[in-house]
Amino acid sequence: MNSLGxxxxxxxxxxxxxxxxxxxxxxxxxVFTLAYxxxxxRRERMKTAVREIYSLVLAARMQAVRRDANVVLQIxxxxxxxxxxxxxxxxxxxxxxxxxxxxxxxxxxxxxVRSISGPADGADAVAFDxxxxxxxxxxxxxxxxxxxxxxxxAANSCAPRRPTTVTGDVPSTSxxxxxxxxxxxxxxxxxxxxxxxxxxxISVDDFxxxxxxxxxxxxxxxQGGNAGERDFVPxxxxxxx
Amino acid sequence: xxxxxxxxxxxxxVILVLMVVSNFVAWMEPVVSVTAGVEPIxxxxxKLSLGACILAxxxxxxxxxxxxxSSSLLPRTLHPPRLLGFxxxxxxxxxxxxxxxxxxxxxxxxxxxxxRVSIAIQAAWFVFVLPAEVVSAYLxxxxxxxxxxxxxxxx
Numbered sequence: 001m002n003s004l005g006x007x008x009x010x011x012x013x014x015x016x017x018x019x020x021x022x023x024x025x026x027x028x029x030x031v032f033t034l035a036y037x038x039x040x041x042r043r044e045r046m047k048t049a050v051r052e053i054y055s056l057v058l059a060a061r062m063q064a065v066r067r068d069a070n071v072v073l074q075i076x077x078x079x080x081x082x083x084x085x086x087x088x089x090x091x092x093x094x095x096x097x098x099x100x101x102x103x104x105x106x107x108x109x110x111x112x113v114r115s116i117s118g119p120a121d122g123a124d125a126v127a128f129d130x131x132x133x134x135x136x137x138x139x140x141x142x143x144x145x146x147x148x149x150x151x152x153x154a155a156n157s158c159a160p161r162r163p164t165t166v167t168g169d170v171p172s173t174s175x176x177x178x179x180x181x182x183x184x185x186x187x188x189x190x191x192x193x194x195x196x197x198x199x200x201x202i203s204v205d206d207f208x209x210x211x212x213x214x215x216x217x218x219x220x221x222x223q224g225g226n227a228g229e230r231d232f233v234p235x236x237x238x239x240x241x
Numbered sequence: 242x243x244x245x246x247x248x249x250x251x252x253x254x255v256i257l258v259l260m261v262v263s264n265f266v267a268w269m270e271p272v273v274s275v276t277a278g279v280e281p282i283x284x285x286x287x288k289l290s291l292g293a294c295i296l297a298x299x300x301x302x303x304x305x306x307x308x309x310x311s312s313s314l315l316p317r318t319l320h321p322p323r324l325l326g327f328x329x330x331x332x333x334x335x336x337x338x339x340x341x342x343x344x345x346x347x348x349x350x351x352x353x354x355x356x357r358v359s360i361a362i363q364a365a366w367f368v369f370v371l372p373a374e375v376v377s378a379y380l381x382x383x384x385x386x387x388x389x390x391x392x393x394x395x396x
Contacts (some may be wrong), residue, residue, distance in 0.1 A: 017385075018309060022302050028258050029298045033291060036269040043273065044281055051279040097346040215279065235278040 041238055042110075043198075046189045049108035050200045053082065053185065054215050055200055056105060057141065060084045061211055063102055064143035070150065071102070074140040075185060077121040080107040090207075093131045093142055093150075112191040115181065116199065116218060116230055120191040123156070127183045130154030141185075141204060147211030149204045156181030158207055163231055169224035170231050175206050175216060177230040195220035196240055201232045252321070253385035256330045258307055259373045261298045263337035267366060268293050270357070271344035293363075297371055301378040308382020315383060323384025329377035333370050340366060 014022075021087035057073060063086060064071035070087035072095070083097045084103040095101075107113065115124035123129075124167040128154035129138040144151040151157075160175035160182040175182070184203035206214050218233035219223075223240065267291040272282060308322075315322055344359045 014306070017253075018306060021257060021305065024254045024258055025261055025298050028261050029295060032262060032265045032269070033294070036265065036291075039273045040282065040287065043276070045291060047279045047281065049275065054279065132389045235276065237276050237278075239274055239276065 007187070017138075020073070022195065039241075041088065042189075045108070045110055046198065049111045050187055050202070051217065052105070052108070053111075053187065054202050054213065056084065057185075057204065057213050058101060061143045061147050061204070061213065064145055065147045066146045070145065071143045072140050073143075075107070075113070075126045076114060077107075077125065077139065081105070082107065087142075093134075093137050093140060099135075112188045114188050114191065114199075115186045115188060116177070117179075120188075122125055124135045124181050124186070126185050127154070127160075127181050128152045128185070129157050143204075143211070146209075148209040149211065151175040152183055153204075157183040159183065160203075160232070162207070163226050163229060165226050167224075169219060170226055170233055174219075174231050175201075175203075176226070177201075177232065179230070195222045198239055246322050252327075253305070254327065256327050256381050257301055257378060259292075259334050260330050260337075260377065263334035264294045264374075265299045266341040266342075267337040267344075267370070268363075270341040274345045289363075294367070297374060300371070300375055304329055304375045304378040305382040308379040309385065311379075319380065321384060322380040326380030327379045329380070331372050333374045333377060336370050336373075337366075340370070344348060 033229055057215060060071050060073040060097050063084065066084050070091050070093075071084060071086045072093055074095070075082050082103070083095070083101055085099045085101050087093070088096070088099055097127045113125040114120040114121045114122060115127065118124040123138075126139040128141045128149075129135070131137040131140075131150065132239075133153070135154060136215065137180070138141060138154070142152075144150055158178065160177045162172075163170045163174050164171045164178045166174075177184075184201040186199060186201055188197050188199045201216045201218065202213065203213060203216075204213050214234075217237045219231045221227045221229070221231045222236070225233075263267075272286060272290050319325055340362050344362055
C-alpha cells in the first residue's frame with residue numbers, strides 16, 4: 001500500500017488515500033442515515049400519539065351515539081390518563097361508582113399537553129372546561145347522544161373563529177383561536193419553545209353542532225399563518241424543529 | 242517543499258462527500274419535512290429513499306476507485322478531468338437540492354398531481370443525476386492520482 005496515492009496507473013491494491021476517501025463516504029452515509037432515521041422515528045412517535053388520542057375522541061363520540069347517552073372523555077393531566085365513561089341519569093359529568101369505564105389509556109410520555117402560550121399541563125392545555133355552571137368540571141369532553149358535544153362554558157373553551165384571510169397556507173377549513181383561548185386538546189412535541197415546535201389541536205364542533213372532530217396543527221405567522229392570528233390548519237403539515 | 246502536488250488527493254474526497262450528502266437532501270428531506278396527516282410514513286418510501294442514497298454512495302465510491310485505477314486515455318474534451326468532475330458534482334448537488342425543495346413543496350402527496358410530479362422527479366434523479374454523479378466520480382478519480390508519464394520513463 002502506498003501512503004501518498006502516488007502510483008503507476010497499472011499497479012494494483014488500494015492506497016491509503018483511497019481507503020480514507022472510502023471511509024469518509026461510509027461515515028457520511030452512516031451519519032446522515034442515523035440523523036434522518038432519528039428524526040423520522042421521533043416524528044412518527046408523535047404522530048402515533050396524536051392519532052391515538054384523536055381515535056379516542058372519535059370512539060367516545062361513537063359510544064355516545066350507540067348508547068344514546070352522554071359519554072365523557074376526561075383527560076387527567078396529573079395522572080396522565082384518558083378515561084371514558086357513559087353517563088347514567090342524573091348526568092353530572094363526573095364518574096360515579098355505578099358508571100363503568102369504557103376506556104382508559106395513558107398519555108404517551110413524549111407528548112406534552114400545552115396550549116400556544118400556556119405552560120405544560122396548564123389550565124388551557126385541555127380547554128374543555130366548565131359544565132352545568134360548575135367551573136370545577138374541567139378537562140373533559142362531553143358527547144351528547146346526537147354525537148355533538150355539550151358546550152363547555154369556560155371563557156377559554158369558546159368555539160374558534162374562521163381565519164380572516166384564506167391563503168394557500170391557511171385554507172378555508174382552518175380555524176383561528178382567539179387569544180382568550182378556544183376549546184381543544186393541545187398536544188406538543190416539547191414542553192418549551194415558541195413557534196419552533198409542533199403543536200396539534202384536537203377538537204369537536206369547531207363550526208356548528210354536527211359532532212365533527214378535527215385534528216389541526218398550529219401554523220404561526222412566522223411560518224405562513226395570518227398575521228395577528230393563531231391559526232390551526234389541516235394537513236398537509238410541515239414539521240418544524 | 243512543493244505541497245501543491247498533493248492538493249488533488251486532498252480535495253477529491255470533498256467532491257465525493259458533497260454528492261453523497263446532497264443525495265440525502267433530495268431523498269430524505271421530503272420524507273421528514275412534510276406529513277400528509279397522522280398516518281405513518283409508508284415503509285416502502287423510507288426503504289426507497291434510503292436505498293437510493295446508499296446505492297448512490299456505493300456507486301460513487303466504486304466509480305471513483307475505478308477512475309483511479311484506469312489506464313485508458315481520456316478524450317481531450319474531458320481535460321482536465323478533475324475540474325470537469327468538480328463542475329459536474331456541483332451541478333448535481335444543486336439539482337439535488339432543487340429536487341428536494343421541489344418535492345418538499347409539492348408533497349404531501351395528497352394530491353394525485355403532486356404525487357405524480359414527485360415520482361417524475363425521483364425518476365429524473367435516477368436517469369440524470371445519478372449518471373452525472375457517476376461520471377463526476379470517475380473523472381475525479383482520474384484527476385486525483387498522479388501517474389507516471391510514459392514519455393519520461395522511456396526517455
